[in-house]
Amino acid sequence: MRKSVFLAGLMITLLAVAPAFAQPVVIKFSHVVAVDTPKGQAAEYFKKLVEERSKGDIKVEVYPNSSLYGDREELEALSMNSIQMAAPSFSKFTSFTPQLELFDLPFLFNDVDHLHKVLNGEVGQKLLTMVGKKGMVGLAYWDNGFKQMSANKPLIKPEDAAGLKFRIMSSKVLESQFKAINANPQVLPFSEVYSALQQKVVDACENPLSNFFTQKFYEVQSDLTMSNHGYLGYMVVSNKLFWNKLNDGQRQLISQAMKDATEYANKLALEMDERYMKDIKASGKTTVHTLTPEQRKLWKAKLMPIYPQFEEKIGKDLIDGALAAGK
Numbered sequence: 260m261r262k263s264v265f266l267a268g269l270m271i272t273l274l275a276v277a278p279a280f281a282q283p284v285v286i287k288f289s290h291v292v293a294v295d296t297p298k299g300q301a302a303e304y305f306k307k308l309v310e311e312r313s314k315g316d317i318k319v320e321v322y323p324n325s326s327l328y329g330d331r332e333e334l335e336a337l338s339m340n341s342i343q344m345a346a347p348s349f350s351k352f353t354s355f356t357p358q359l360e361l362f363d364l365p366f367l368f369n370d371v372d373h374l375h376k377v378l379n380g381e382v383g384q385k386l387l388t389m390v391g392k393k394g395m396v397g398l399a400y401w402d403n404g405f406k407q408m409s410a411n412k413p414l415i416k417p418e419d420a421a422g423l424k425f426r427i428m429s430s431k432v433l434e435s436q437f438k439a440i441n442a443n444p445q446v447l448p449f450s451e452v453y454s455a456l457q458q459k460v461v462d463a464c465e466n467p468l469s470n471f472f473t474q475k476f477y478e479v480q481s482d483l484t485m486s487n488h489g490y491l492g493y494m495v496v497s498n499k500l501f502w503n504k505l506n507d508g509q510r511q512l513i514s515q516a517m518k519d520a521t522e523y524a525n526k527l528a529l530e531m532d533e534r535y536m537k538d539i540k541a542s543g544k545t546t547v548h549t550l551t552p553e554q555r556k557l558w559k560a561k562l563m564p565i566y567p568q569f570e571e572k573i574g575k576d577l578i579d580g581a582l583a584a585g586k
């Protein structure tokens with residue numbers, strides 16, 4: 260009798276302390292860019308917040324620089340729950356949610372305020388819901404910045420790009436964009452761009468300044484045109500099964516940390532755009548060209564006519580909604 264009372268007591272004690280030995284929840288967060296970019300830094304900040312606030316009950320392992328998965332595998336890995344978070348650029352969602360190619364449309368946004376109106380408004384919400392139907396959970400939008408074109412010659416008029424092989428992300432909008440100026444678009448994963456430029460497999464590319472600098476593209480591109488012709492940003496996504504297994508408290512904690520990391524990412528995106536402009540100029544290797552308003556008009560006139568081709572795929576309502584937010 261006394262022995263069974265002792266055993267029952269022992270069981271109760273063990274059950275009480277069991278949570279202390281529970282394995283932490285692990286979030287593998289994979290991305291393809293350098294740590295010193297808006298996405299790289301925001302992922303590190305998110306990790307710090309989650310681990311501090313959960314007192315170690317939730318761990319975030321960040322894998323930058325395509326060190327775990329590259330562009331082609333990242334979303335596959337997420338859908339198989341091999342990773343639990345990623346923040347691919349919109350163009351990488353093509354085979355899951357092609358409507359996200361909306362953001363690739365050239366000259367869609369007047370400025371960052373216009374972009375944020377779209378992301379935080381009805382269009383942004385609709386796109387998060389669409390991603391949610393594909394076994395993912397859209398958690399946030401993170402900024403990088405406007406894309407600039409680079410090559411080994413100045414690209415001042417659209418005709419200057421004719422015949423050049425441009426590396427693009429896997430988006431049909433980007434393909435049409437470069438075809439519209441008689442260039443030759445080539446899809447390549449981000450991790451292969453530097454060597455493709457170096458070995459002249461491609462001649463040119465388009466990037467926000469943080470990627471251009473941290474990938475050292477200035478070493479292999481003599482000219483950079485501040486064209487601001489398109490936008491590159493991210494949707495942070497999680498796996499739905501993983502997300503649904505978390506308890507309410509964990510979901511709340513992660514959502515709040517994501518909100519804070521988003522603010523951090525977006526502030527950093529603006530700061531880094533300025534900082535890396537200085538660094539690119541200081542490298543002395545790339546000449547920076549700024550388009551005059553008249554020159555920019557020429558690019559717009561060539562590139563914006565591709566919109567109607569995508570009304571069906573993206574949705575005219577989304578395109579019109581995004582344009583209307585800028586008026």
Ligand code: LMR
Nearest residue numbers: 291292347348428449470
């Ligand atoms: C690219 O492939 O150029 C970008 O999507 C990389 C990134 O994630 O910023």
